[in-house]
Amino acid sequence: MKTLTRSNRILLAASSLLMVVAYFVPFWKIEMWAPQYPEWLHMKIWLYQITGDIDIINGLNHYIGMKHIKVEMFPEFKVMPYILAALIGFGMISAVAGQRWLAWTFLLLLVAAGTAGLVDFYLWGYDYGHNLDPTAAIVVPGMVYQPPLIGTKELLNFIAYSAPDWGGWILATSGMGVIVVLLRDYRILKF
Amino acid sequence: MNIHSIVRTGLLFTAAAAVIGGCKPKAPGSVDTGDAASKVYVAPGKHDEFYNIVSGGFNGQMSVVGLPSGRVLKILPVFSVHPENGYGFSEESKAMLNTSHGFVPWDDLHHISLSVTNGEHDGRWAFGNANNTPRVARVDLTTFETTEILEIPNSAGNHSSPFITANSEYIVASSRFSVPIGDDKSRDVPINTYKENFKGTVSFVRADKEGDMHIAFQLVTPGVNFDLARAGKNKSHGWFFFSTYNTEQAHTLLEVNASQKDKDFIMAVNWKKAEEYIKAGKGKIVKAKYVHNVLDHSSGIATSTMKDEVIQLNIKEFPEIAYMIPCPKSPHGTDVDPTGEYIIGSGKLAAIIPVFSFTKMMKAIETKDYEGTYDGIPVLKYESVLKGEVTKPGLGPLHTEFDGRGYAYTSMFVSSEVVKWDIEKLEVVDRAPTYYSVGHLMVPGGPTTKPHGKYLVAYNKITKDRYLPTGPELAHSAQLYDISGDKIKLLLDFPTIGEPHYAEALPASLIKDKQVKFYPLEKNTHPYATKSPDATKIERKGKEVHVYMTSIRSHFGPDNIEGIKLGDEVYFHVTNLEQDWDVPHGFAIKGANTAEALIMPGATQTLKWVPDRVGVFPFYCTDFCSALHQEMQGYIRVSPAGSNVSLIYSLGK
CATH class of the missing domain: 2.130.10.10 (YVTN repeat-like/Quinoprotein amine dehydrogenase)
Structure with a gap:
């Protein structure tokens, strides 16, 4: 079994501990612009809550029959803090044990968690955008309002923009950190 | 790990981030239409x-x-x-x-x-x-x-x-x-x-x-x-x-x-x-x-x-x-x-x-x-x-x-x-x-x-x-x-x-x-109109007191009134004697539970005032009418109910 160098183990530990910050910052953001909202509307998705202009967004979306966004809508919020804690714990164990295969496993877990998050987010967006109240005041035939998974999309008079927020970037950075550990371990990166 | 490699790693992350997230779109802003100012500019003294x-x-x-x-x-x-x-x-x-x-x-x-x-x-x-x-x-x-x-x-x-x-x-x-x-x-x-x-x-x-x-x-x-x-x-x-x-x-x-x-x-x-x-x-x-x-x-x-x-x-x-x-x-x-x-x-x-x-x-x-x-x-x-x-x-x-x-x-x-x-x-x-x-x-x-x-x-x-x-x-x-x-x-x-x-x-x-510039005085049919300075008067009808008042630059006629008693209702019927454009006069009196009167030239307007205490009260013109606008004022005396102050009014005496 290949053992990691001391500096790689420190880097691995740092990558894991960095993720603690993700408890204190939003993970993802959706921002919406319309002519009458030149200041943009913001929605911030955290590990365990949603913040931002939710009431305004709900107020607008009820015209087209979209569901009211509220915390209870997301059972994920109950488990995500534990999943992240488990990931951090696994990363720390890997750093202490210093095994290459553990680093690999950690990376796979991170990628799996990230992918699962995105898939979950997509499925929520699909339901939110498609599953409309048939008695809504405004029904535009053929129109669905699924927010973009990532990037920009025009939805009626709104431009919606979806992207990772600090927490998302931190997770990505941690993942990159683990990749750097492995690349150094394989001597592909020589520093 | 040296500084260069850290920078290199950072750049790698940034590039990856840009690919993943894309950039937040720039919202459309106000449109600048170049010569707009000249098209809405109405020069001083010119009309729309x-x-x-x-x-x-x-x-x-x-x-x-x-x-x-x-x-x-x-x-x-x-x-x-x-x-x-x-x-x-x-x-x-x-x-x-x-x-x-x-x-x-x-x-x-x-x-x-x-x-x-x-x-x-x-x-x-x-x-x-x-x-x-x-x-x-x-x-x-x-x-x-x-x-x-x-x-x-x-x-x-x-x-x-x-x-x-x-x-x-x-x-x-x-x-x-x-x-x-x-x-x-x-x-x-x-x-x-x-x-x-x-x-x-x-x-x-x-x-x-x-x-x-x-x-x-x-x-x-x-x-x-x-x-x-x-x-x-x-x-x-x-x-x-x-x-x-x-x-x-x-x-x-x-x-x-x-x-x-x-x-x-x-x-x-x-x-x-x-x-x-x-x-x-x-x-x-x-x-x-x-x-x-x-x-x-x-x-x-x-x-x-x-x-x-x-x-x-x-x-x-x-x-x-x-x-x-x-x-x-x-x-x-x-x-x-x-x-x-x-x-x-x-x-x-x-x-x-x-x-x-x-x-x-x-x-x-x-x-x-x-x-x-x-x-x-x-x-x-x-x-x-x-x-x-x-x-x-x-x-x-x-x-x-x-x-x-x-x-x-x-x-x-x-x-x-x-x-x-x-x-x-x-x-x-x-x-x-x-x-x-x-x-x-x-x-x-x-x-x-x-x-x-x-x-x-x-x-x-x-x-x-x-x-x-x-x-x-x-x-x-x-x-x-x-x-x-x-x-x-x-x-x-x-x-x-x-x-x-x-x-x-x-x-x-x-x-x-x-556009009407003023109302001709001779056509004013208001029953309480006062069409000349010497026609001013005061009438008492029980508790009602009607003041036939005129305003012209820059005085009211009459401007001294006595003999009002608590319990009276005073009606100031103010006729603006001006016959020129853009010379309204205003009329306001202390304590009135109503708004001012703003009287157009040639018109008559009535302000009702019910005094609630004894004293001497000022009234004045509220629309700046001349260099002596600030002198356009008067006094009215209110006495207790049942007092025997007689009803008198005057201007310049």
Whole structure:
């Protein structure tokens, strides 16, 4: 079994501990612009809550029959803090044990968690955008309002923009950190 | 790990991030139109090209704005008291705000109609509607004063008003809220019996003779919400088109329950036919209680008359008065193009704009091409009346105006834009953003047969960041566009007074030389007028004391008064003896529980004062009238009740 160098183990530990910050910052953001909202509307998705202009967004979306966004809508919020804690714990164990295969496993877990998050987010967006109240005041035939998974999309008079927020970037950075550990371990990166 | 490698790693991350996230799009901003400033610049001393008469919405007033400068020239009170000139406070003007509910000091004025002859502005009057306590008002465009107000009985929410026929024969007043009407018993019904008991009404108010506004006839309709209306013109003269919503007949949570049907109606009314029925004596005279208030020009005194009946026609009992044209999703605006051929419905929840043809409508009526009936009223087939639909116009179409060159301009509330389209081809040719959430649009002469297609004003519902912020409430914003070319160009933002809904504009040349500059003293018929300095006097009638007072630069006559006692009611009848333009005098006295008087040259205005304590009280002129304005003052002495101070008055003694 290949053992990691001391500096790689420190880097691995740092990558894991960095993720603690993700408890204190939003993970993802959706921002919406319309002519009458030149200041943009913001929605911030955290590990365990949603913040931002939710009431305004709900107020607008009820015209087209979209569901009211509220915390209870997301059972994920109950488990995500534990999943992240488990990931951090696994990363720390890997750093202490210093095994290459553990680093690999950690990376796979991170990628799996990230992918699962995105898939979950997509499925929520699909339901939110498609599953409309048939008695809504405004029904535009053929129109669905699924927010973009990532990037920009025009939805009626709104431009919606979806992207990772600090927490998302931190997770990505941690993942990159683990990749750097492995690349150094394989001597592909020589520093 | 060295610095370089850290930087290299950082760059790698940044590049990856850029690929994953993409960049946040840049929001479209304001459009800079280069030479805009010179197009709205009215040099000092020069006049604007158009008078824009703008509804004040919840301030119950109208404002007069010059175009293209956007400068506010006047705020004129209509349905709301106006302390700055005593409107609704002076003894003369109080009666203007009388209703069958008593004195109502406020209303919600939404729409302006300017008088027309042969479908063109004639510059005589502006009409306005009171939404809350249903009334219509006439404003004289030579004095910019409200001269007549008529209450509308059997109505609630007079929103679909005061749109006007091509020769100012009628202005209409139709009910936004249907309500149960009739005697006390038929009005006291459960709200959930809307479908059986609630009725709409459409009143045709005879408007072409000043001082004689009256309800020529009132149509009783199914219980729906009437929203807006337009008269036919040219070939369609004799018809009137009313947009309706809540044809679902909901009485609760209308935002959902009145938005269910795929189509509501534009109700086409053949008012000439209704006139025939009335002439033939078919109208039903019913008891009603409503008030008619008229301002007498020569005395400046308003009087109220209580009316006690109205003549009605229930449209389902009289064929050929009304037809329903299906129109998509809760139509708001219904607008008739300058030729009178096309009727444009703006379904505020619809994704298209339907354009109906008057010719096709007449044919469908002739051939009885009906798809059914609605509460006994024939419903024409949508396709048989439709000229065509404008597709993908934008979101939330509300109102349409015309430039007289074959183009229509529709406001899009939800997508905050003005959309220009070709009426014949039904094609969108241009669009321009508005800041923000545009409501009504206005082209000078837009609703007439001869629009002056040079400017377009958008009256916006949301202001946000357009001006320096002023706390939670912001001035509503309007925008002026140049529509003389192919492209709509934004020229100017300007703040407005109140909450403007509709407005109209007419060329300044039509009325500016007709402006009254002062009232000739010899024609003043006010019973308390004092026409010369030596005619001043004081009369005591029991507890009432009438002061016949004059004002002229720069003194009041008399200016020393004694002999008033506690318990007296003092009436200052102040006549402004000036006979020159722009020399009003004001009058105010300490402790008066009313507003000042602002007296125009040659006019008389009365301020009632009930002193509440003993002492000497000052009064003074409030309108800076001359270099010695600050000397224009006087004293009045109040003695205890029962004192024997005799009534004396003097000037310069």
